[in-house]
Amino acid sequence: MDIMALLATFGDPAQIVEMSLAEKMMAGLATTVLGMGVTFVALIVLQLVVALLGRLCRLPEGHAARAETTVAAGDEPISEPTVAAIATALAVMLQAAPQDLVIREIRRVGAPPSAWSRAGIGEQMRDEG
Numbered sequence: 001m002d003i004m005a006l007l008a009t010f011g012d013p014a015q016i017v018e019m020s021l022a023e024k025m026m027a028g029l030a031t032t033v034l035g036m037g038v039t040f041v042a043l044i045v046l047q048l049v050v051a052l053l054g055r056l057c058r059l060p061e062g063h064a065a066r067a068e069t070t071v072a073a074g075d076e077p078i079s080e081p082t083v084a085a086i087a088t089a090l091a092v093m094l095q096a097a098p099q100d101l102v103i104r105e106i107r108r109v110g111a112p113p114s115a116w117s118r119a120g121i122g123e124q125m126r127d128e129g
Helices: 003-010 013-018 021-057 080-094 115-126
Strands: none
Touching: 003 013, 003 021
8 A cells, every 4th residue: 555545545434444553553663754754844944944944044254233212202311320221131142242232222112111010020120939
């Protein structure tokens, strides 16, 4: 019994009942090998695509890492120590020297949390258990 006939047999439950135990074992083995083969081929192709994209998207050596953060209009200026702390955090996160970073703009995101929100967060942090 070839693979196509076997797959056609699996489409009809009445024919499966009529098959002998040896035919059922061979059919199960063939189906397993076919399914695993398709899965492994797909995984190998996926791995090759990811490796290719990794090579295409890699920055050349010595290329300075750039971090862009964007100060909303009308906000008070951000202090120098805050800017230094942000630059240090970005340098650590990007694993780059701070002098290689170019920070063009810093923007505050969202409104500051209300007193109720801060109280709720503080309560959740105290009640870790």
